[in-house]
Amino acid sequence: MELMQIRYFLEAARTKHMTNSAKNLHITQPALTQAIHRLEEDLGVPLFAAKGRNITLTEYGTYLRKKLVPLMAQLDQIPQQ
Numbered sequence: 001m002e003l004m005q006i007r008y009f010l011e012a013a014r015t016k017h018m019t020n021s022a023k024n025l026h027i028t029q030p031a032l033t034q035a036i037h038r039l040e041e042d043l044g045v046p047l048f049a050a051k052g053r054n055i056t057l058t059e060y061g062t063y064l065r066k067k068l069v070p071l072m073a074q075l076d077q078i079p080q081q
Contacts, residue, residue, distance in 0.1 A: 003075075005039040006068055008032055009047065013065045016054050 012021040012032065022029040040047050047061035057065060 001039060001042050005035050005042075006072065008035045009039055009061075010065065010068060010072060012036060012048065012055065013057055013061060016056060018055060 008021070008025060008027075011025055012018060015021045015024065018032055018036075019029050022032040025032065036048065043060070043064075045060040046058050047064060048055040049058050
């Protein structure tokens with residue numbers, strides 16, 4: 001699991017839309033989708049489920065998001081050198 005994958009996951013979880021998330025992250029939608037799929041493969045669980053043109057978090061995705069949001073907030077507060 002890489003830090004960039006975590007940031008991508010959290011953005012997709014926030015917007016619930018892969019294309020909008022990719023635009024916000026300034027990457028292509030296929031690159032975002034591949035990164036999310038790699039993360040799911042690394043963890044061995046599905047994090048998102050398709051719901052029409054949108055996505056929803058699975059129970060695993062919800063759990064992961066709940067754990068990662070405070071950790072990322074702490075990381076973002078560390079001063080850059």
